[in-house]
Amino acid sequence: MNQYILYCRAGFERDCAAEIQFKAAEVGLYGFCRTQENQAYVEFELTQETGTELFSVLKLDDLIFTRQWFKVIEKLEGLAETDRISPIIKSLIGYQFSDIRMEYPETNQGKEIAGFAKKFTVPLRQALKKQTILTDNTPQNLHLFMFSSTHLILGMSLQNNASDLLLGIRRLKFPADGPSRSTLKLEEAFHQFIPKKEWETRLSSGLNAVDLGAAPGGWTYQLVKKGMMVSAIDNGPMADSLMETGQVKHFKEDGFKYQPKKQNVHWLVCDMVEKPSRVARLMTKWVENNWCKEAIFNLKLPMKQRFQNVQQVLEETQISLYEAGVRYELKAKHLYHDREEITCLLRRLD
Numbered sequence: 006m007n008q009y010i011l012y013c014r015a016g017f018e019r020d021c022a023a024e025i026q027f028k029a030a031e032v033g034l035y036g037f038c039r040t041q042e043n044q045a046y047v048e049f050e051l052t053q054e055t056g057t058e059l060f061s062v063l064k065l066d067d068l069i070f071t072r073q074w075f076k077v078i079e080k081l082e083g084l085a086e087t088d089r090i091s092p093i094i095k096s097l098i099g100y101q102f103s104d105i106r107m108e109y110p111e112t113n114q115g116k117e118i119a120g121f122a123k124k125f126t127v128p129l130r131q132a133l134k135k136q137t138i139l140t141d142n143t144p145q146n147l148h149l150f151m152f153s154s155t156h157l158i159l160g161m162s163l164q165n166n167a168s169d170l171l172l173g174i175r176r177l178k179f180p181a182d183g184p185s186r187s188t189l190k191l192e193e194a195f196h197q198f199i200p201k202k203e204w205e206t207r208l209s210s211g212l213n214a215v216d217l218g219a220a221p222g223g224w225t226y227q228l229v230k231k232g233m234m235v236s237a238i239d240n241g242p243m244a245d246s247l248m249e250t251g252q253v254k255h256f257k258e259d260g261f262k263y264q265p266k267k268q269n270v271h272w273l274v275c276d277m278v279e280k281p282s283r284v285a286r287l288m289t290k291w292v293e294n295n296w297c298k299e300a301i302f303n304l305k306l307p308m309k310q311r312f313q314n315v316q317q318v319l320e321e322t323q324i325s326l327y328e329a330g331v332r333y334e335l336k337a338k339h340l341y342h343d344r345e346e347i348t349c350l351l352r353r354l355d
């Protein structure tokens with residue numbers, strides 16, 4: 006069985022499916038997807054038995070619409086309520102895992118199983134330990150993807166190519182003094198794109214930042230909290246609490262025309278509601294001109310074929326950077342706090 010389950014935000018199944026088919030085909034793996042709208046996951050099945058694992062040729066980090074994935078081991082239905090554990094053990098003989106992920110589709114129906122999942126963890130863990138299916142020092146995690154207490158899919162993921170978060174979701178607490186809920190998008194983007202060991206240099210106090218489309222200031226808030234000096238560009242008003250910090254200068258200008266006065270900007274962030282291609286071109290211009298070292302930006306996706314649109318925009322960006330001779334890192338992810346949009350990082354590597 007060469008099947009994979011990919012988790013995504015409910016409503017984005019088609020994008021998740023289009024992306025995995027496209028990216029797997031690029032590395033010579035062909036397959037098809039089964040999915041239903043709003044079920045919050047996609048089933049991807051490879052059509053040829055090549056022996057190549059999807060995990061060995063694709064990185065979860067390189068997929069935009071997939072939050073988490075696992076390879077299917079067995080689908081179990083009609084489990085007896087008196088003994089769910091024996092059939093699970095039977096299916097897992099010969100496998101070894103270092104941890105268990107009790108998961109379910111990120112839908113209202115799926116969440117109803119969360120209570121059962123929690124209770125079931127302890128006896129399952131004990132039974133798996135006894136059989137040495139659960140042991141230390143193995144790079145694999147076991148997934149129980151549950152639809153009900155009697156119906157689930159067993160699967161495995163590789164720790165170095167999977168999310169270490171439950172359901173691949175980073176839950177963040179909205180700060181009481183945050184000017185808008187959007188603030189969580191930038192906070193999540195920092196976690197997603199910047200390794201913790203690089204925070205000290207790339208998110209350090211004293212760096213200069215520009216926030217295009219800044220009002221009321223949720224993204225500026227994150228930069229200010231890191232101790233940065235921020236030029237906030239927007240015709241709309243910025244939160245007084247941010248202006249009072251002394252770290253923010255507000256310019257009522259068009260974000261598409263604004264240019265930095267000095268070459269001392271590290272971060273450009275942009276949350277303007279505009280066509281993705283227009284925003285991406287603006288970000289590319291900043292990076293190519295060395296007006297900033299790195300940029301985090303949102304691409305709003307109100308259209309139907311989101312993956313195809315994004316793919317085209319990112320390809321255009323890559324071509325432009327290549328032609329300009331700029332070495333770069335480009336990443337894109339549909340974050341948990343994103344809705345009809347994705348978040349990208351573009352960074353100069355010189």
Ligand SMILES: C[S@@+](CC[C@H](N)C(=O)[O-])C[C@H]1O[C@@H](n2cnc3c(N)ncnc32)[C@H](O)[C@@H]1O
Pocket residue numbers: 184185186187188217218219220221222223224225238239240241258259260261276277278
């Ligand atoms: C989604 S909101 C930004 C929210 C902000 N990131 C936050 O966390 O509070 C988009 C903002 O972009 C601004 N905007 C749209 N087009 C703009 C432009 N051409 N120049 C400057 N600001 C623009 C709007 O005024 C609006 O305040």
